[in-house]
Amino acid sequence: MHILPRWKKRIILIAVDSLLMWSALFLAMVLRGGGVLFEAPQKLWVLLVVMGLVTPLVVAAVRLDRVKLTAPEMMSGLRVTMAAGCLGLIAAVMITLAGLDHAIAVAVIFGSLFVMFATGVRIAALHVLRWVIARSGSVDQKTIAIYGAGAAGMQLAAALLQACEARPAFFVDDNPKLQGLTICGLPMFEAGKLPMLIARHTVEQIVLAAPSMEPARRDPLVRRLRAHGVEVQVLPSFGDMLMGREPPGEIRPVAPEQLLGRDRVALDTPQIAKAYAGRMIMVTGAGGSIGAELCRQLLDCRPAGIVLFDHSEFQLYQVQQELADLGEAAGIKLVARLGSVTDIARVREVIAGDGAEIILHAAAYKHVPMVEDNPLAGAKNNVLGTHAVAKAAVEAGIERFILVSSDKAVRPANVMGATKRMAELVVQDLQTRHADTRCAMVRFGNVLGSSGSVLPLFHSQIAKGGPVTVTHPEVTRYFMTMPEAARLVLLAGAFAKGGEVFVLDMGAAQRVMDIARRMIRLAGRQEKDPVTGKGDIAIKITGLRSGEKLHEELLIDRGSLIQTPHPKILRAKEAMLSQIEVAGLLRQLERAIAEGDRALLRRIIKGRIEPMTPLRRIKPGTVQLRDSKTRMPV
Template sequence: MANHSIQNLSRATKRAILMTVDTLLIPVSLYCAFALRYGTATPWDLIGESSILFVVITLWGGGIIWLLRLHRIKLNAFDTHSMSNIGVAALILAGSAMIVSYLLNLSAPRSVPVLLGLFFCLFAVVVRVGGLGLMRWLAERGGNRKAVAIYGAGAAGIQLAAALRQAAEARPMFFVDDNPNLHGLVVAGLRVYGPDKLDSLIGPRGIEQILLAVPSMTKERRDEVLQTLSGNDVEVRVLPSYVELMSGAGLVESLRTVAPDQLLGRDKVALDTPEIAKTYAGRVVMVTGAGGSIGSELCRQLLDCNPARIILFEQGEFQLYSIDQELQAEAKLTGIPVVARLGSVTNKARVAGVIAEEGVEIILHAAAYKHVPLVEENELEGARNNVLGTKVVAEAAAAAKLERFILVSTDKAVRPTNIMGATKRMAELVVQDTQTRNHDTKFAMVRFGNVLGSSGSVLPLFQKQIARGGPVTVTHKDVTRFFMTIPEAARLVLLAGAYATGSDVFVLDMGEPQKIVDIAERMITLSGRKVKDPVTGVGDIEIKVTGLRPGEKLYEELLIDDDSLLPTPHAKILRAQEAMLSQVEVASMIRELEGSIDKADTDRLRRLIECRVDGYHVQQVEVS
């Protein structure tokens, strides 16, 4: 109750209290300095001769505390940086006391100001540490916090324990760790036990959740541990990664049931090669669709390639603002300018203007409408953005004689059954055609499978459904997809730029396609829950088959012609030289497309797609 009352105090009230305490510490510290210097607890006569010093330094010190924002230091964020601010304040107080004593010709020894600074620094730190300890003590004895065990007593586990102590939702009870050298020790105030003791501790300690906090653990070992922990009747959650953990923001909220790479069904592909840095170093790179899942990750990875400048091109104001704000801090550290430019890829003048103004040398074209059901119902706008937008950016790149242009495409462009996939195939044809008429710029395309964790992918959808208690919806029990992670997808684009020779299509060897229903079952299991049996009703989360959506395929392909494969310097990256339309056919396709959009004739657009996109068909599949 007491802790709850403290937490409910307004921020202004908390700052006022801390400001008052710090200001009162100044005369207290000065008294202690006199007492220590003269070796007596009652140096009143000596203090009386220097009483003006108490008044001046207390008032002046209050201003120093205000200017250095010591009253704004949060107790639960008290760290070495905060201590250094207190140290600076102590030095200024000591120096000020020396100057005042000299100017006023006071009899106080010159050692008193030095002792004043030392005492103030000590007392200010003790007050904050004591306040933090009091709040933690009160928190441990109040509220309805969930008891949790942390698997992993390393750096990640210690950071997580510290974060949970400040949260109102959970209370860490003990560590579990594989390292026998840690068993029986107390780490960060919590005892460490071996995994064999876990079964006997869960009941008596009231453990409701186990948090796996070993980000460095290999995938095989992590899966083994998760399988073992799932045998206990408690929820198991996984700390995502060191990057999210060390960011220091939202550690408790960042705990999620499953990370994308756990669902791949294969090892992640190592795509770190020297060609990437060599290709983009010192270049001005523009990323269209910079606020999207792929575009934003491209921008993040480009910062490691030491480009001369990164141009963020995006039509969504909020998306552009978000990625710009995220990158600016990192950009300042690396010294790489990041420029945000609002605009649509269908605006020819705007695209050409930004390219010329910023001196762009490489374009990574990730701007597209990609959600299959939405584009199926808004086919004209999908075609305008995906096809005509690509034409505008590709022709602007050619006109400016840029070094490279990379189109981000999709496996849905291969023998498509939906308008989104068909428009992306048409975009590929436009890029191939542009290459035949322009040889100064290297044009290339990259085809992705499903990108786990991107907006609209199964990962965030299934996570929300599991959090609500189900059901988890799957369109068909036999639907399969190729999967890759966002970092893999972005890295593939960057490598395509490095390997591009002209009109080539790059794909990543992603192993065997996986059933979506298997992904759903894996996510449910990794969340510490069980799939509900449709016959007996035993289990927690139901998997519900809803039927294929308009334009959805049972399976996807990456290549139109498997015989067109050519090697690349990377064993897991494949290059294809695929059939293309003639310049006359592409020009005719664009005229017909523009006519369909101008007349708002969706039937005309669909007839054009059937005529020009090889393999396009409407798939009819019954729900089973």
């Protein structure tokens, strides 16, 4: 039937209805007026011929031949009844004109039989068609159980009964009044029998048909259903579907605030707007996660303009397009400038050409494994790039220069952290000779939601069904949200006196393992038990990567802390190198990069950067930091 053109299907249905009409009319006359079959057979033949000619016209007139066999609805039953009524009326008239007895009785019996025959044949054909499709293997039919026998569940069952791709097997509901009933042709069972029913019917999917259920009840129920080892889907409400919202129970992005393990820090202060209002702000790395967020928040500070500076044409175009309308509406000038921070001539040109007064330097290579594999490129961008921008800034006499640094710069265990610490030393040195420009540094923890952070990584892994990868069960990190990170940079610019390091009081460091478990729960999934195998998403321990710390720090010398106007912002003056030492460091670094000498870079880091803590050998090929448990290749 599926491969026939529509017009051929209509001819077949009309022919079948004509045969059903003859059968119903003949049987009606047998039941009520059987004598006519022998007393006036010629009149009977005339009646049957006339009815045979009229029936296709009636069937076509009520559009009974246009009802889709695999998707009957209430109107199809009405059409059958209308056809039966018309044919019965015509039969009554013809019997009366022929002078035969019992015209009304025969017509009523005939109409009733036609309704029964037409409906029964269609139902039988539908079941036969489904059986043929299932036996042919052309469609992979999934067996489904429906949890919830309310209006949504019944509508779902009715829809699935017409579909070839899925077969509803039964209903499950907690309502005791519904137990033992048959709804939409499907049996109803209590939830306690689910394990037995799943095995008996080979159920592959459970659909929770309760779109109005509160999340507090729905999420635990979804987890319990998934514990049975089958796929669980949640039927969205019509409102959700119309508004384009994701159905509950689907994997959706987790808000960073849900993973902090602490309250968000309120960083809205009058000093921010005052420091940036009416000034031209240049943001390097504007296409990156932090740079773009800085630009968004700067729009609220009413600067004269923002210079978006980045070496990536694609990322620069994206952030420019995102902010263009907002900037125009606020009357803030936005300019996009392509260039590398290592190109000091280009940096000087942009500063002078656009009249930059404050620079927020967020351009950096920040992914630890990537920089570990490309140490010279990382050092060139992070150290020489910072030196070029800071030097151009102080030469131009700009008001403030803020370096976005990292907690990995504190007693670094990897190349990325070491390059960020060297960048800090460069900025500290320039500050000593250029008091007109206030230079400061901001140290971040891990910014949730930024590229490469655990949030998008874990979300992607959960969406794929796991496993979620954690390097060590006890590894801890400081976490902050993107708005907190950008606000901290802006506050540092407002509070800067010159040469300070600013950090955000983020409370205790969070275990990454706890973050992973929290994300699994918030996604409506259950952590897989390695012993019993129960659960959805496994957590896999991959081992600490080369140069990775078990625990991060924010300050080298906590004794140097100074209060700021904001209770959650801490300021410190940390140790620095002399001008001669910094100049020597830069010369050696330039030589290592020019000659492609990784070994020299390692020696520079070892000789110039603060040692983490005394090292002790724990096994051949590795060393471990006392107390910190950090392992590094030797």
